[in-house]
Amino acid sequence: MVAALDEIFREEWGRVLATLIGILGDFDVAEDAAQEAFAIAADHWPREGVPANPRAWLMRTARNRATDRIRRDRVLATRLDMLVAAHRVEVPMNTTTFPDERLELIFTCCHPALAIEAQVALTLRTLGGLTTDEIARAFLVPERTMAQRLVRAKRKIEAAGIPFRVPPDHLLRERLDAVLAVVYLIFNEGYGGRDELAAEAIWLGRALTELLPDEPEVRGLLAMMLLHDSRRETRFNDGELVLLGDQDPSRWNTTQIGRGRAELDRAIALGGRGPYVLQAAIASLHAEKPCDWAQLAALYGELARLTASPVVELNRAIAVAEIEGPEAGLRIVDGLGLDDFRYLHSTRAELLRRLGRTDEARDAYRRARELTDDGAERRFLERRLTELAGRTGSDSDPAAPR
Incomplete structure (x- = not known):
């Protein structure tokens, strides 16, 4: 039951929170109500069973909690009318029609009135459900700095009355860089082991191609995600990290590789030469055996x-x-x-190991381990330390695509 609840919660968090923000126009109230609804579900569902429509149950509970809070806070009285009106008309629970509330949320968070770092961070917090600490690590900044950035972004959205909607066509592209960065970072976080976030990012990528079908960078991002995700089943073995060079290509998802390359071809045909198109081309090369390192170096x-x-x-x-x-x-x-970036130290350790500079390699592996919270990565680095004295070289490296 616990595993089933976790899966439901991962799938529904972004949709429920996005819908609440759209109704209330207040990130903090919506987030508090969503958290309470999910906590109540975690208490009730194991005893009473999962309802037939979990999202509708969560939405009703969250709206009730938000109503209680708004009634207690007279300053927010005008929002109560909005909530009551939404309560009379059931919020659509469409899971297939484009666009949906998640896309509205991402464009709200990526309003140009906000600094781009704040746009990306706020969307990761609300849509992706990442913790402040996880977002801070993604940006390579202290957690306190990120917390302050998120608070300022929420206040600015409220003070400026930024609308919760997808902007008109002529304004889409001024927000596109931030939107693509958000989707990329959600995928990157999911690629580290949170499959639901990777799936969410790919869904958003597909939705964006429907919204902006002739934008090569949108196609490039989707292509890159599909190509990397095609190796998902081979990246771990019994919970242990498997580097690209050690993965079994016969287990890669060839259908997904084909779709990714088709998106890449479309992006190139549209004249795409931007960062996401280049990353998709790199991902496509990584899906080939043997790998063309010279071409990879040129693309990088x-x-x-x-x-x-x-x-x-x-x-x-x-x-x-x-x-x-x-x-x-x-x-x-x-x-x-990049002294605080763990992959720099793990890469440096591998190169030093190949050069036979064992003591320096050991120090670099230890520094990488100090900077790593991920359990699978820590175990990988510990294995490298254990093996270091008796090995001379390897074709794999800890910073290589996984």
Whole structure:
């Protein structure tokens, strides 16, 4: 029962919260009501059984809780009328028609009046259900900084009266960069082991292609997600992380790879040369055996030129190491200055290990382990430390695509 409840909660959180925000126009009230509804469900459903329509049950309970709070707070009296009106007309529970309330939420959060970092963070918190700490780690900032950023974003939306709706066509593209960044980060968080978030991101990617069918970066993002997700079943074995070089290609989802490449072809046909199209091309190369490292290095170089991202440079260093040797890759890694980024240290450790610099490699693996909360990654790094003394080299590296 616990596993079934967890699955329902993961599937319904974004929809329920998005609907409540649309009704109330207040992120905090909506989030509190949703949390209470889910807590009540966790208490009642194991004893009484899961209702036939879990989302409708959660929505009714959340609306009742929100009504109680609004009645206690006279400052929010005008919102009670909105809630009562919504209570008379059952909120549609359509799971297939596009667009739905989740897309409205993402465009509300990505209003240009907010700084783009706040847009992305707020959507990850509300739609993705990520904790403040998880979002802070995604942005490489302290949790306190992220908490303050989220509070300011919510207040600005309320003070400015930003509407909860998909904007008209002529305004869509001014929000597109932030929307794509949100979907990308939701997928990235899900790719680390939260399959429901990866599925949500892919759904949003498909919805965006319907909304903006001729936008190459939208196609590129969807292609990249489909191609990476095609290897989902091979990334872990009995809970242990399996690197790309050690995965069994015969178990990859070839249908999904085909769909991803079709989206990539469409993006290129539309003239796409942006960051997401480049990442999709990189993902497509990773789905080939043997891997063309020279072409990968060139694509990563172009992506680094567009984004000026040290994380992209880290991935280019991996490709360069495969072509020119670990010393060449290490020279790039040591100039990146990502001291709090665990994959820099795990990559550096692998390159040092290949060079036979065992003591330095051990220190780098330990630093990566200190920065890693993920259990599977920690166990992987611990295995590397255990194996370090007796091994000379490997074709896999901890920062390689997984």
